[in-house]
Amino acid sequence: xxxxxxxxxxxxxxxxxxxxxxxxxxxxxxxxxxxxxxxxxxxxxxxxxxxxxxxxxxxxxxxxxxxxxxxxxxxxxxxxxxxxxxxxxxxxxxxxxxxxxxxxxxxxxxxxxxxxxxxxxxxxxxxxxxxxxxxxxxxxxxxxxxxxxxxxxxxxxxxxxxxxxxxxxxxxxxxxxxxxxxxxxxxxxxxxxxxxxxxxxxxxxxxxxxxxxxxxxxxxxxxxxxxxxxxxxxxxxxxxxxxxxxxxxxxxxxxxxxxxxxxxxxxxxxxxxxxxxxxxxxxxxxxxxxxxxxxxxxxxxxxxxxxxxxxxxxxxxxxxxxxxxxxxxxxxxxxxxxxxxxxxxxxxxxxxxxxxxxxxxxxxxxxxxxxxxxxxxxxxxxxxxxxxxxxxxxxxxxxxxxxxxxxxxxxxxxxxxxxxxxxxxxxxxx
Amino acid sequence: xxxxxxxxxxxxxxxxxxxxxxxxxxxxxxxxxxxxxxxxxxxxxxxxxxxxxxxxxxxxxxxxxxxxxxxxxxxxxxxxxxxxxxxxxxxxxxxxxxxxxxxxxxxxxxxxxxxxxxxxxxxxxxxxxxxxxxxxxxxxxxxxxxxxxxxxxxxxxxxxxxxxxxxxxxxxxxxxxxxxxxxxxxxxxxxxxxxxxxxxxxxxxxxxxxxxxxxxxxxxxxxxxxxxxxxxxxxxxxxxxxxxxxxxxxxxxxxxxxxxxxxxxxxxxxxxxxxxxxxxxxxxxxxxxxxxxxxxxxxxxxxxxxxxxxxxxxxxxxxxxxxxxxxxxxxxxxxxxxxxxxxxxxxxxxxxxxxxxxxxxxxxxxxxxxxxxxxxxxxxxxxxxxxxxxxxxxxxxxxxxxxxxxxxxxxxxxxxxxxxxxxxxxxxxxxxxxxx
Numbered sequence: 001x002x003x004x005x006x007x008x009x010x011x012x013x014x015x016x017x018x019x020x021x022x023x024x025x026x027x028x029x030x031x032x033x034x035x036x037x038x039x040x041x042x043x044x045x046x047x048x049x050x051x052x053x054x055x056x057x058x059x060x061x062x063x064x065x066x067x068x069x070x071x072x073x074x075x076x077x078x079x080x081x082x083x084x085x086x087x088x089x090x091x092x093x094x095x096x097x098x099x100x101x102x103x104x105x106x107x108x109x110x111x112x113x114x115x116x117x118x119x120x121x122x123x124x125x126x127x128x129x130x131x132x133x134x135x136x137x138x139x140x141x142x143x144x145x146x147x148x149x150x151x152x153x154x155x156x157x158x159x160x161x162x163x164x165x166x167x168x169x170x171x172x173x174x175x176x177x178x179x180x181x182x183x184x185x186x187x188x189x190x191x192x193x194x195x196x197x198x199x200x201x202x203x204x205x206x207x208x209x210x211x212x213x214x215x216x217x218x219x220x221x222x223x224x225x226x227x228x229x230x231x232x233x234x235x236x237x238x239x240x241x242x243x244x245x246x247x248x249x250x251x252x253x254x255x256x257x258x259x260x261x262x263x264x265x266x267x268x269x270x271x272x273x274x275x276x277x278x279x280x281x282x283x284x285x286x287x288x289x290x291x292x293x294x295x296x297x298x299x300x301x302x303x304x305x306x307x308x309x310x311x312x313x314x315x316x317x318x319x320x321x322x323x324x325x326x327x328x329x330x331x332x333x334x335x336x337x338x339x340x341x342x343x344x345x346x347x348x349x350x351x352x353x354x355x356x357x358x359x360x361x362x363x364x365x366x367x368x369x370x371x372x373x374x375x376x377x378x379x380x381x382x383x384x385x386x387x388x389x390x391x392x393x394x395x396x397x398x399x400x401x402x403x404x405x406x407x408x409x410x411x412x413x414x415x416x417x418x419x420x421x422x423x424x425x426x427x428x429x430x
Numbered sequence: 431x432x433x434x435x436x437x438x439x440x441x442x443x444x445x446x447x448x449x450x451x452x453x454x455x456x457x458x459x460x461x462x463x464x465x466x467x468x469x470x471x472x473x474x475x476x477x478x479x480x481x482x483x484x485x486x487x488x489x490x491x492x493x494x495x496x497x498x499x500x501x502x503x504x505x506x507x508x509x510x511x512x513x514x515x516x517x518x519x520x521x522x523x524x525x526x527x528x529x530x531x532x533x534x535x536x537x538x539x540x541x542x543x544x545x546x547x548x549x550x551x552x553x554x555x556x557x558x559x560x561x562x563x564x565x566x567x568x569x570x571x572x573x574x575x576x577x578x579x580x581x582x583x584x585x586x587x588x589x590x591x592x593x594x595x596x597x598x599x600x601x602x603x604x605x606x607x608x609x610x611x612x613x614x615x616x617x618x619x620x621x622x623x624x625x626x627x628x629x630x631x632x633x634x635x636x637x638x639x640x641x642x643x644x645x646x647x648x649x650x651x652x653x654x655x656x657x658x659x660x661x662x663x664x665x666x667x668x669x670x671x672x673x674x675x676x677x678x679x680x681x682x683x684x685x686x687x688x689x690x691x692x693x694x695x696x697x698x699x700x701x702x703x704x705x706x707x708x709x710x711x712x713x714x715x716x717x718x719x720x721x722x723x724x725x726x727x728x729x730x731x732x733x734x735x736x737x738x739x740x741x742x743x744x745x746x747x748x749x750x751x752x753x754x755x756x757x758x759x760x761x762x763x764x765x766x767x768x769x770x771x772x773x774x775x776x777x778x779x780x781x782x783x784x785x786x787x788x789x790x791x792x793x794x795x796x797x798x799x800x801x802x803x804x805x806x807x808x809x810x811x812x813x814x815x816x817x818x819x820x821x822x823x824x825x826x827x828x829x830x831x832x833x834x835x836x837x838x839x840x841x842x843x844x845x846x847x848x849x850x851x852x853x854x855x856x857x858x859x860x861x862x863x864x865x866x
Binding site for chain 1: 468471472473474501533534537538543544546549550552553555556557558559560562565566568569570572574575576577578579581584585586587588589590593594595596598599600602603605606607608609610611612613614615616617620623627630631633634636651652655656658659660717718719721722723724725726727734737741855856857
């Protein structure tokens with residue numbers, strides 16, 4: 001008989017809040033966290049809005065050997081601290097216990113705060129004079145003699161976050177991975193696999209991403225992926241609306257504690273919900289565009305239903321990937337229609353990204369938390385900024401206002417650049 | 431639970447492809463050479479085992495024609511090169527021609543280090559963004575008004591290719607894989623980790639077949655400089671031919687190398703249905719976090735590695751004596767090699783001399799390619815019946831106990847192999863394979 005997997009801990013650091021109940025309250029009220037970028041002056045770049053974490057995320061600067069000052073480390077460990085506290089779990093030194101605990105963390109690109117190398121480029125090449133033909137060997141020589149420059153390069157690598165979380169939980173199984181925008185849900189999949197295969201009893205899983213930087217913002221704008229609606233930040237993310245023009249970059253981290261059901265019951269843990277099923281599929285199509293018929297997206301949804309032994313009509317709510325890009329939202333709508341058939345027309349489907357933007361590697365777990373909160377509270381959060389209907393997007397997107405509705409089964413969709421698709425089915429506490 | 435078998439492997443290394451890698455290793459040679467050319471000029475430690483694999487070669491491999499190398503980092507390029515060779519060896523010459531039912535059951539799990547760019551453009555942007563006025567006073571201060579102008583010469587792909595999932599995204603297109611796909615990230619242990627997770631997915635029935643493995647462009651400037659900052663690189667000025675010294679008492683650090691290594695891993699039923707030859711069965715995989723005493727630094731002791739080795743042997747139902755080949759991490763970095771050697775000596779005792787192999791002396795330390803390349807070597811030993819020499823190891827570390835290194839290859843009937851990876855961030859893992 002298959003081992004059942006339940007959620008016993010939730011923790012977030014999101015642009016709205018670092019408290020899951022406060023996050024859900026703000027989402028239920030349709031409050032946007034999208035603002036003009038504050039971490040640097042974005043006036044010279046095409047996309048000037050993002051959803052940043054603008055409050056202080058307190059925490060220690062070090063944990064064992066790990067430096068927690070880099071932003072991604074700070075966010076990941078803070079979200080983990082909250083998740084573990086809600087799960088009532090503490091680190092264990094018992095090797096037998098540690099062998100049954102694991103961490104799966106999805107991470108974005110490294111720091112990409114390349115300006116930290118500025119002092120070395122200045123020493124290597126002198127004052128910037130507009131000449132972009134600069135010899136690289138001079139930089140290499142200077143950098144190799146400069147420990148600080150090498151340390152800055154080290155920050156690019158995000159291999160320390162998951163081990164730091166492993167230290168926090170007392171876990172011997174630790175993995176770091178990335179499947180772009182599907183990463184957070186993929187982390188859930190990997191954790192569920194470890195629990196079902198009886199390799200672990202407790203898994204801490206989720207994602208972290210800190211992409212609002214001087215290079216990544218204009219870089220992704222070049223891909224025509226980001227909004228150019230700079231005049232109305234709160235209105236810029238408009239998934240499924242005819243006037244949508246790209247997604248909003250966001251930063252944050254979200255972690256779940258997943259646990260085998262009987263293990264959770266035996267220790268008297270509070271159970272927030274259950275992972276009923278997961279489906280994964282890959283487009284194998286293009287790096288930037290989803291397959292236009294939504295084939296891979298639909299396959300992920302179908303596989304999650306099959307995994308949970310549920311019928312499409314059993315699903316009460318879909319938390320859409322809903323990025324606010326032309327291609328994604330149209331393809332996702334087609335896929336939902338293909339999978340859910342007649343049920344699609346009456347199936348509420350909303351996009352949390354309309355309010356907190358695209359948390360990329362942390363999106364899947366954050367949106368899974370939103371689903372769990374919808375199930376627990378009987379409230380479906382809205383898709384805000386629904387003003388101009390798009391004929392290609394003609395489902396019930398819960399426009400602009402939250403809806404009170406009992407939710408027994410919710411589906412969370414995550415679809416990534418590169419064609420990686422994951423759907424997670426969540427239910428209430430058994 | 432279905433048996434899971436390897437039906438093909440391929441590699442791209444500083445020595446050439448997997449066949450050239452094996453030939454050089456059996457001959458006791460090394461691909462470590464002085465750095466030359468614009469990609470490596472001025473880069474510490476001044477030598478390494480860089481890959482000469484080309485775009486043209488990639489296009490000649492299965493699935494390679496539709497790929498766009500210009501949109502790849504070196505991590506991805508090495509990964510898809512190895513995947514192409516594995517597809518060919520596994521009899522998947524035209525994956526795009528497979529029908530949907532087959533593609534839907536094919537997954538891709540790869541391991542690599544954080545995707546890192548060639549620094550050229552990014553450094554120019556950094557420099558350009560500096561305020562000229564502040565620079566006159568010797569200070570670097572970002573002038574945000576210069577960002578957009580500094581982006582001249584970039585394309586969106588310069589940033590897209592940094593997404594950490596790109597090795598898998600490209601390989602999924604190359605292999606026409608529509609099942610699970612994920613990229614595992616970290617240091618030298620991620621390649622085996624990807625294989626272990628593919629094994630899990632096959633056991634759960636999420637797919638019938640995987641393309642899996644890992645890659646690492648160890649000679650990339652960002653990696654070399656970061657290792658330099660960690661004081662983990664081998665000393666400059668050494669004779670490149672003898673600089674890579676795994677488990678040697680005189681080792682001075684990591685010698686960078688480039689590599690990708692990949693496999694076709696599938697259920698026995700899948701292999702049988704398509705008439706593929708099963709090379710070996712994957713019988714056990716496990717991993718441990720051994721928290722280092724400093725960030726990416728020394729491991730505290732050998733106990734975590736020893737515990738891992740015993741766990742994998744237990745999963746496989748093997749005794750230490752029944753193992754014919756042990757492919758070790760042997761990075762050449764004493765702070766990793768010492769605890770690894772202690773653990774190996776504790777588990778395998780005096781029999782270690784007749785089963786230990788390490789490929790670091792041949793192709794350097796290849797990051798995410800390291801563990802998978804060890805597995806390639808193990809499968810090759812099963813095929814050719816040779817235990818390769820211990821290239822670069824002359825004076826064994828005392829931690830290895832009574833170990834006596836082989837100077838030349840020797841004949842051996844290799845049926846059972848254990849492959850181990852030890853990573854500076856503290857992740858260690860091992861898998862066990864058995865010849866069929």
